[in-house]
Amino acid sequence: MRVTRSIIPNLFTLANLFCGFAAIVAAFDGNLLRAAILILTAGVFDMLDGLVARITDSTSEFGVELDSLCDAVSFGVAPSVMLYVVFFHEWNQWGLLMASLPALAGVTRLARFNVQLTSMDDKLYFRGMPIPAGAFVIVSYVVWWHLPQSLPLPYHPNNPVADWAHLLPWTITVVTLATAGAMVSTVKYDNVPRPTPTSIRQRPVVFLVFLAAVIASVATNGKAIFPFMMLYMTTGAVRHAIMAFRSKTSDEQDTLEEPDPDPFDL
DSSP: OOOOTTHHHHHHHHHHHHHHHHHHHHHHTTOHHHHHHHHHHHHHHHHHHHHHHHHTTOOOHHHHHHHHHHHIIIIIIHHHHHHHHHTGGGGHHHHHHHHHHHHHHHHHHHHHHHHHOOOSSOOSEEESOOHHHHHHHHHHHIIIIIHHHOSOOOOOTTOHHHHHHTTHHHHHHHHHHHHHHHHHSOOEEEOOOOSSHHHHHHOHHHHHHHHHHHHHHHHTTTTTHHHHHHHHHHHHHHHHHHHHHHHHHHHHHOSSSOOOOOTTOO
16 A cells, blocks of 8 residues: 555544544433534544645545545434434434434535535535534534423423423424535535635635634534524525525526526536
């Protein structure tokens, strides 16, 4: 086996996979906080492997395929296992199907990305929410919002915590369905901005929002991750709806003019 410089980013990718596997084990052991931290750590390795590959000029089709396989475990299977352990096991076979939706949607999303990949350059946008973002939505909701409210509490109309606890089956279902749907959709979502002068100049607002999200998440011990991820999900959907409306209006006004190419096409 010939050792090349591509082994460096591939080691980061395999570290991503190890974190995903360890998160699955931790979830089945009932240590959901550890599972969440491991999945978030896998996200850090997932970001670093692409960055290191570009720095070392060692991007390759092998690295892309390896990254997708590892992402399927860390950001598809592991969050689905958490959903099943936390709540959906109560629904028996239907719960098994419901919990698997993020994994099924995420793998479909990865396959679509791979067949549409035309270059190794960083893209500003993705078609469909990236699978790491989907995992962050689920993990942040389960650990920092669902579990703290899921203890048995007496219902009282003046107790908003107890009131919200009775809505947990609905909220976890909506979060699961929305996340899976966002991943297989054709909505355009921003790529994570790189901490480089060029990237900051290209999208200063996106970079500032991302930086604020990181700071707020650290300051709140992770609780702010879910609100920012929901902002990310809904912003992409709203922008997509506005662009679709403008495109439809433009087509109605001038049906003879050729439409401009979509700047978000992969």
